[in-house]
Amino acid sequence: MFFQKDIETMPRKKIEELQLERLKYIVDYCIKNVPFYAKRLGEAGVSAEKIKSLSDIQYIPFTNKSDIRDNYPYGLFGAPMKDIVRIHASSGTTGKPTVVGYTKNDINNWSDCVARLCMAVGVTGEDVAQISFGYGLFTGALGLHYGLEKIGCAVIPISSGNTEKQAMILKDFGASVLVSTPSYAMYMSEVAHEMGITNDELNLRIGLFGSEGCTNELRDKIEKGFGLFSTDNYGMSELMGPGVSGECQYRCGLHFAEDHFLPEIIDSTTGERKGEGEYGELVVTTLTKEGIPMLRYRTKDITKLTYDECKCGRTHARMDKVSGRSDDILKIRGVNVFPSQIESVMANIEGISPHYELVLTRKNYTDYLEIRIEITDERLLENYKKLDELRQMAIAKLKTVLGITAKVVLVAPKTIKRYEGKAKRIVDLRNENQ
Numbered sequence: 001m002f003f004q005k006d007i008e009t010m011p012r013k014k015i016e017e018l019q020l021e022r023l024k025y026i027v028d029y030c031i032k033n034v035p036f037y038a039k040r041l042g043e044a045g046v047s048a049e050k051i052k053s054l055s056d057i058q059y060i061p062f063t064n065k066s067d068i069r070d071n072y073p074y075g076l077f078g079a080p081m082k083d084i085v086r087i088h089a090s091s092g093t094t095g096k097p098t099v100v101g102y103t104k105n106d107i108n109n110w111s112d113c114v115a116r117l118c119m120a121v122g123v124t125g126e127d128v129a130q131i132s133f134g135y136g137l138f139t140g141a142l143g144l145h146y147g148l149e150k151i152g153c154a155v156i157p158i159s160s161g162n163t164e165k166q167a168m169i170l171k172d173f174g175a176s177v178l179v180s181t182p183s184y185a186m187y188m189s190e191v192a193h194e195m196g197i198t199n200d201e202l203n204l205r206i207g208l209f210g211s212e213g214c215t216n217e218l219r220d221k222i223e224k225g226f227g228l229f230s231t232d233n234y235g236m237s238e239l240m241g242p243g244v245s246g247e248c249q250y251r252c253g254l255h256f257a258e259d260h261f262l263p264e265i266i267d268s269t270t271g272e273r274k275g276e277g278e279y280g281e282l283v284v285t286t287l288t289k290e291g292i293p294m295l296r297y298r299t300k301d302i303t304k305l306t307y308d309e310c311k312c313g314r315t316h317a318r319m320d321k322v323s324g325r326s327d328d329i330l331k332i333r334g335v336n337v338f339p340s341q342i343e344s345v346m347a348n349i350e351g352i353s354p355h356y357e358l359v360l361t362r363k364n365y366t367d368y369l370e371i372r373i374e375i376t377d378e379r380l381l382e383n384y385k386k387l388d389e390l391r392q393m394a395i396a397k398l399k400t401v402l403g404i405t406a407k408v409v410l411v412a413p414k415t416i417k418r419y420e421g422k423a424k425r426i427v428d429l430r431n432e433n434q
């Protein structure tokens, strides 16, 4: 199903013409309305007139998160406060948050983009959607909320937290769509089953999961746990929030909203542009945003792009699931390891749950990785031989995939911390152990 079929299935050539026109417009808009960009683009010798083709984007300097922080809170806004109707911010773990603003047009475009990804997996106006993302400065909840309302869904704005109540409402209100992070959906299904709620008593059919990575293996477990079909959707506050890209029912890549965003892939070390199908850091230019336009924003997320038409008929570029963040790669004894690789290995071992934590330590200038992971059956703790066999098997499988030996610690069920939003799975103690 489509929300804006003409746009979503636009021939490639037309998309590129539209993007070129909008790229020129946004460069001009930035120069006229954001002093930071006027200076930067002036120094780089870039103006709208100089952009003759989409590849001329390479002459525009990158924008980094630090540029937004340095201009805290409103310095990069492109519209006066009288035209701003919403402010969000990303929860910076260190220092000040990254603040973003939206005009009425931005909110309208944002809800269109979200409505597209909801309809792409079959959400209709008959659905009842429980939004279990945290409402507030985080863009996840309100982003999905406006998009779902736009297609006529009945929205339950429960926010995150109080998981037993979430499970009760899920059942009593007959929610057919669940919106949350995948890790919270996993946790919620465990709690619901502990409360004696069976999938037959639920009306769930679709999960709209996003805001953090999720391997296909973990996705399968959540789908079985709740008896639903789910898609992954991607976004970030600096670009808009959710709605930047999302899967359709075929789940072969996340469709980019290319009429609003121009994606590129670069080598995160050299900044060189990479070709179709090559992995690298995603860089995005917003083509229509007025509140806080972004030119070549470095997302730090690692993925690749393809421009083939999808089986569903959509023609916009598709990005692969995010495999990690360029600043998230764990470099262990010289080997690059993505947490998602560890999750995939673990999910295929019988007897091990999807709840894990990666603890990094350093001794004598050497890095060590410890994987703490829950077993599914508590009784195994009394059978040392079996427990050790399971542990050895996990170590061997990890070694084959990662190329390094990790320490595996099997812990009792329900001892690893659960999260109601994005899960924090990495505990990095390396600087403390130095």
Ligand code: DLL
Residues within 6 Å of the ligand: 090, 091, 133, 138, 139, 140, 141, 209, 210, 211, 212, 213, 214, 232, 233, 234, 235, 236, 237, 238, 241, 242, 243, 299, 301, 321, 322, 325
């Ligand atoms: O997480 C926006 C969002 C909300 C997207 C709800 C989808 C659903 P931020 O809090 O600014 O915004 O975090 C952005 O989260 O750079 C990625 O590293 C990560 N991320 C977001 N979606 C995905 C995803 C929202 N589907 C950062 N897969 C991004 C993997 C994701 N990582």
